[in-house]
Amino acid sequence: VPLLGKMTDIDFILRRGVSEIIPEKEFVDRLNEGPPLRLKMGFDPSKPDIHLGHVVGLRKLRQLQDIGHKVILIVGDWTAQIGDPSGRSATRPMISREEVVENAKTYTAQFFKVVDRARTDVVWQSEWFGKFGLEDVIKLASVFTTAQILAREDFSVRYAQGHPISMSELMYPLLQAYDSVAIQADVEFGGTDQKFNVLAGRQLQQSWGYSPQICFFVPVIPGTDGFVKMSKSLDNYIGIDESPVDMYGKIMSIPDHLVWMYLEVLTDVSESDLVKMKVAVEGNHLNPLEVKKTLAKQLVNTFHGFDASEQATENFENVYQRRNAPEEIPCIEIKSESGIINVVLTRFLLEYDLVDSRSEAKRLLTQGGIQVNGQKIESDECVLEAGSVLKIGRHKWARIVVVDP
Amino acid sequence: VPLLGKMTDIDFILRRGVSEIIPEKEFVDRLNEGPPLRLKMGFDPSKPDIHLGHVVGLRKLRQLQDIGHKVILIVGDWTAQIGDPSGRSATRPMISREEVVENAKTYTAQFFKVVDRARTDVVWQSEWFGKFGLEDVIKLASVFTTAQILAREDFSVRYAQGHPISMSELMYPLLQAYDSVAIQADVEFGGTDQKFNVLAGRQLQQSWGYSPQICFFVPVIPGTDGFVKMSKSLDNYIGIDESPVDMYGKIMSIPDHLVWMYLEVLTDVSESDLVKMKVAVEGNHLNPLEVKKTLAKQLVNTFHGFDASEQATENFENVYQRRNAPEEIPCIEIKSESGIINVVLTRFLLEYDLVDSRSEAKRLLTQGGIQVNGQKIESDECVLEAGSVLKIGRHKWARIVVVDP
Numbered sequence: 001v002p003l004l005g006k007m008t009d010i011d012f013i014l015r016r017g018v019s020e021i022i023p024e025k026e027f028v029d030r031l032n033e034g035p036p037l038r039l040k041m042g043f044d045p046s047k048p049d050i051h052l053g054h055v056v057g058l059r060k061l062r063q064l065q066d067i068g069h070k071v072i073l074i075v076g077d078w079t080a081q082i083g084d085p086s087g088r089s090a091t092r093p094m095i096s097r098e099e100v101v102e103n104a105k106t107y108t109a110q111f112f113k114v115v116d117r118a119r120t121d122v123v124w125q126s127e128w129f130g131k132f133g134l135e136d137v138i139k140l141a142s143v144f145t146t147a148q149i150l151a152r153e154d155f156s157v158r159y160a161q162g163h164p165i166s167m168s169e170l171m172y173p174l175l176q177a178y179d180s181v182a183i184q185a186d187v188e189f190g191g192t193d194q195k196f197n198v199l200a201g202r203q204l205q206q207s208w209g210y211s212p213q214i215c216f217f218v219p220v221i222p223g224t225d226g227f228v229k230m231s232k233s234l235d236n237y238i239g240i241d242e243s244p245v246d247m248y249g250k251i252m253s254i255p256d257h258l259v260w261m262y263l264e265v266l267t268d269v270s271e272s273d274l275v276k277m278k279v280a281v282e283g284n285h286l287n288p289l290e291v292k293k294t295l296a297k298q299l300v301n302t303f304h305g306f307d308a309s310e311q312a313t314e315n316f317e318n319v320y321q322r323r324n325a326p327e328e329i330p331c332i333e334i335k336s337e338s339g340i341i342n343v344v345l346t347r348f349l350l351e352y353d354l355v356d357s358r359s360e361a362k363r364l365l366t367q368g369g370i371q372v373n374g375q376k377i378e379s380d381e382c383v384l385e386a387g388s389v390l391k392i393g394r395h396k397w398a399r400i401v402v403v404d405p
Numbered sequence: 406v407p408l409l410g411k412m413t414d415i416d417f418i419l420r421r422g423v424s425e426i427i428p429e430k431e432f433v434d435r436l437n438e439g440p441p442l443r444l445k446m447g448f449d450p451s452k453p454d455i456h457l458g459h460v461v462g463l464r465k466l467r468q469l470q471d472i473g474h475k476v477i478l479i480v481g482d483w484t485a486q487i488g489d490p491s492g493r494s495a496t497r498p499m500i501s502r503e504e505v506v507e508n509a510k511t512y513t514a515q516f517f518k519v520v521d522r523a524r525t526d527v528v529w530q531s532e533w534f535g536k537f538g539l540e541d542v543i544k545l546a547s548v549f550t551t552a553q554i555l556a557r558e559d560f561s562v563r564y565a566q567g568h569p570i571s572m573s574e575l576m577y578p579l580l581q582a583y584d585s586v587a588i589q590a591d592v593e594f595g596g597t598d599q600k601f602n603v604l605a606g607r608q609l610q611q612s613w614g615y616s617p618q619i620c621f622f623v624p625v626i627p628g629t630d631g632f633v634k635m636s637k638s639l640d641n642y643i644g645i646d647e648s649p650v651d652m653y654g655k656i657m658s659i660p661d662h663l664v665w666m667y668l669e670v671l672t673d674v675s676e677s678d679l680v681k682m683k684v685a686v687e688g689n690h691l692n693p694l695e696v697k698k699t700l701a702k703q704l705v706n707t708f709h710g711f712d713a714s715e716q717a718t719e720n721f722e723n724v725y726q727r728r729n730a731p732e733e734i735p736c737i738e739i740k741s742e743s744g745i746i747n748v749v750l751t752r753f754l755l756e757y758d759l760v761d762s763r764s765e766a767k768r769l770l771t772q773g774g775i776q777v778n779g780q781k782i783e784s785d786e787c788v789l790e791a792g793s794v795l796k797i798g799r800h801k802w803a804r805i806v807v808v809d810p
Contacts, residue, residue: 078539081540082543082547130539132539133535133536133538134483134534134538134541134542134580137542138486138487138576139573141573141575142573144572145570145572146560146564146569146572146574147564147567147569155551164552165550165552166547166550166551167548167549167550167551167554167575167579168546169551170546170551170572171542171543171546174572175539
């Protein structure tokens with residue numbers, strides 16, 4: 001895993017791709033001294049596939065493993081029988097024991113692409129819930145008030161709307177909290193949307209007389225649509241088990257505004273390199289498409305290795321950027337020191353006789369009839385560089401050649 | 406138990422002291438044919454004492470036993486650990502195992518004063534809840550929605566007021582409902598205030614694929630104050646284990662409007678006798694105090710036997726009705742065919758020179774300075790009878806003697 005596990009700088013762990021740590025000071029103290037921390041990570045075996053949204057937290061686990069801490073991965077075979085009701089308006093069908101076992105295999109195979117298997121214990125909830133009696137349930141339930149549990153956002157919304165919430169669903173956060181007691185977790189990780197559950201674990205440990213876990217929250221990232229939380233059910237996800245070509249292609253399809261966030265939370269590209277790239281893009285010295293290609297290549301590299309990332313890049317360039325380009329394309333020579341040039345496209349096309357009039361150029365632009373490197377251009381202001389292939393309308397082509405002025 | 410278990414008339418069982426039977430037709434059918442019914446009665450061993458409020462339902466059990474049905478008495482040793490939250494605003498402290506055992510002894514000793522021990526099975530919740538696992542709890546909880554449980558009146562009030570309801574308290578109605586599944590109850594009994602819990606048992610049996618129990622509701626009777634539900638915590642109760650003298654005295658202290666209701670739900674006095682007594686009182690041929698004495702004597706007879714009831718009556722008459730009366734009391738002869746006379750007291754007293762003026766009589770009446778048979782008189786309209794002892798102010802006495810006109 002070439003791009004993970006290299007950064008052992010505590011400050012990097014504490015800042016990069018982190019939303020909130022409760023309480024942060026205690027966490028820093030315990031990182032610096034004391035025995036290795038037990039890092040709790042649970043997974044819902046009804047959802048076996050890991051996507052980039054999960055990877056944000058898994059990277060944190062890996063970074064902490066690399067400085068000596070230990071991951072306890074909990075197979076949620078009991079909570080899966082209830083189903084986490086988050087964001088759903090109806091009760092989920094329970095899954096069978098066989099499915100749980102099968103899905104746990106699928107999950108761990110993906111999990112250990114990011115997390116260090118050697119520093120991970122895998123435990124099953126059945127180790128403690130299999131012998132959990134009514135007395136234990138009553139004791140557990142007595143720690144929480146009904147109002148507190150119903151305050152969880154998904155519950156409160158459904159309750160207010162009069163949608164049914166099964167009594168068994170209310171038990172989900174209680175059982176998940178009890179996991180922290182059972183494994184004596186020192187730190188639990190979750191997206192900011194898991195705040196309720198993670199804090200419940202902390203509260204339960206305290207009422208059980210244990211040292212309360214640190215709650216470590218990572219950002220929830222939007223999916224490929226650019227707005228809604230990445231999730232399989234919304235089909236806006238990028239699974240880490242997807243083929244190099246698919247993964248690369250999906251990254252290339254995300255809106256530009258996501259690229260920097262993904263680089264921030266999903267790669268180890270240094271802060272200073274990120275700043276340099278941003279400056280270059282803002283100064284029109286770097287095409288944003290190239291930044292996106294960097295992200296895509298890095299992620300394919302992470303999950304499939306260097307060779308796969310090279311091949312995926314080449315494939316993308318062949319299939320998309322040069323798609324259908326004729327072998328011989330007329331060249332347009334432009335002068336540029338930096339190798340790139342900013343143009344007002346409709347003027348540029350008229351200047352080089354690629355359209356008959358500025359208004360024709362504008363109409364083509366509006367209709368999506370102009371492509372640069374296989375991507376439709378929507379803005380009249382555009383960056384071209386050496387090798388850029390322009391397609392104007394159905395049949396006109398041009399390739400940019402840069403000459404030193 | 407002389408006054409119980411005599412009435413085997415189905416109509417008496419269905420009508421007398423009954424609020425609602427769901428579904429009534431099915432109940433009648435199953436009374437008339439089929440195997441003996443299993444009559445569920447649970448008790449909360451944190452409340453070991455039985456008072457007249459409970460007796461209303463226990464009499465129904467006894468009547469049904471007398472026509473061949475069977476009582477299953479459930480010792481609620483598990484639900485007692487949660488505590489029925491009804492009507493409380495805070496969580497009850499759990500009681501110890503030793504207390505449960507001790508209280509079960511106390512309870513059954515009282516229970517079998519009304520219910521036939523020979524046709525009763527006593528079972529403990531621990532028989533099924535002792536081996537109840539998390540899987541069972543989840544299955545049980547999945548039958549009910551949160552809104553349904555929170556609709557229970559005490560919960561909804563507390564929730565609306567922002568008072569804490571422990572999650573464990575929500576389990577109380579679920580566990581009580583499961584009792585019906587565990588013992589395969591055919592009929593469950595409860596006061597009308599238990600409607601929620603009893604119907605929950607019916608629902609659960611259905612979802613478990615069992616034949617749903619019949620729900621048999623009896624009236625909740627006011628306590629000695631005459632208005633609020635009889636309960637130990639409000640100290641307006643008459644316990645069936647109280648001494649004959651105390652029981653008799655407490656009955657004599659209840660407001661007159663309760664007497665008919667108590668006779669209806671707590672005795673076997675026939676409908677026709679009740680009607681006769683009502684007519685006599687309304688026609689001023691019978692002093693309401695005598696009706697109350699009939700009730701008191703009957704109840705002491707029920708719980709302590711005939712001799713005790715005779716002694717309690719005599720004691721009451723000695724201590725209260727003739728209290729402090731001097732041996733020689735001046736007699737007032739009045740003419741009456743029926744043996745009783747209706748008087749306007751203030752006029753009557755003036756007529757027989759027991760007061761100096763009507764206004765003095767009125768003042769005494771207002772201040773509670775006039776007694777008939779040891780009871781303060783508040784209304785100017787009053788019934789006197791042969792032997793009635795009047796006390797006017799501190800020192801004036803008179804006894805009524807009736808002569809045939």
